[in-house]
Amino acid sequence: MPAIPHADRTFAAFLFDMDGTLIDSIASANRAWSRWALRHGLDPAPLLATMHGVRAVETIRRWAPPGTDVEAEVAQLTRDEIDDVAGTVAIPGAPAFVADLPAARWAVVTSAPRALAHVRLMAAGLTPPPVMITADDVSQGKPAPDPFLLAARQLEVAPRDCLVWEDAPAGITAGEAAGAAVAVITATHHQPLETRHPLVPNYEPLKATVAADGRLRVTARN
Numbered sequence: 001m002p003a004i005p006h007a008d009r010t011f012a013a014f015l016f017d018m019d020g021t022l023i024d025s026i027a028s029a030n031r032a033w034s035r036w037a038l039r040h041g042l043d044p045a046p047l048l049a050t051m052h053g054v055r056a057v058e059t060i061r062r063w064a065p066p067g068t069d070v071e072a073e074v075a076q077l078t079r080d081e082i083d084d085v086a087g088t089v090a091i092p093g094a095p096a097f098v099a100d101l102p103a104a105r106w107a108v109v110t111s112a113p114r115a116l117a118h119v120r121l122m123a124a125g126l127t128p129p130p131v132m133i134t135a136d137d138v139s140q141g142k143p144a145p146d147p148f149l150l151a152a153r154q155l156e157v158a159p160r161d162c163l164v165w166e167d168a169p170a171g172i173t174a175g176e177a178a179g180a181a182v183a184v185i186t187a188t189h190h191q192p193l194e195t196r197h198p199l200v201p202n203y204e205p206l207k208a209t210v211a212a213d214g215r216l217r218v219t220a221r222n
Contacts, residue, residue, distance in 0.1 A: 053168025093203030
């Protein structure tokens with residue numbers, strides 16, 4: 001059994017990235033981004049290597065040819081991604097793990113737009129929580145800490161009292177910058193990730209427990 005991440009601590013709230021952390025949407029995202037790259041005469045491979053974990057607007061600004069209407073491209077890409085969620089599934093154990101959490105004690109913090117996040121979560125069989133921070137809610141996305149700081153504020157907890165669940169370097173950096181503890185889900189990784197944070201493949205061996213005072217702890221699932 002893998003080590004239980006941060007088993008020696010309790011937290012006020014858990015903050016989850018979405019893609020690669022709660023759900024696996026890589027196949028559908030790669031299809032949409034590959035189509036986008038080919039429309040613009042770009043090789044999809046290097047773009048796909050850099051687009052995970054950050055807002056689409058940053059990726060398009062980085063890769064689009066000069067003169068591209070970035071906002072229009074973001075809107076079209078979002079529509080394409082909403083229309084193609086085939087193969088989107090929950091990370092193993094994620095539905096049971098979040099089902100144990102009180103609604104006021106967790107949030108989804110994603111670089112996806114809100115409409116896309118909602119569609120992907122539903123496609124994976126996960127009900128969106130009351131607090132969901134998306135690309136639409138911040139002017140600076142990951143790796144800036146702003147999305148996690150906003151989630152903590154909406155949950156009315158201190159960022160340093162949160163456990164951030166992530167899978168991508170940009171999100172890990174954002175969690176660190178927010179002052180939160182970090183755990184890394186490796187379910188969708190094809191290569192080892194160098195990080196000082198605890199790594200777990202998925203949530204199947206884990207259980208979220210709630211203490212009498214309402215604080216959260218990660219324990220082993222029996």
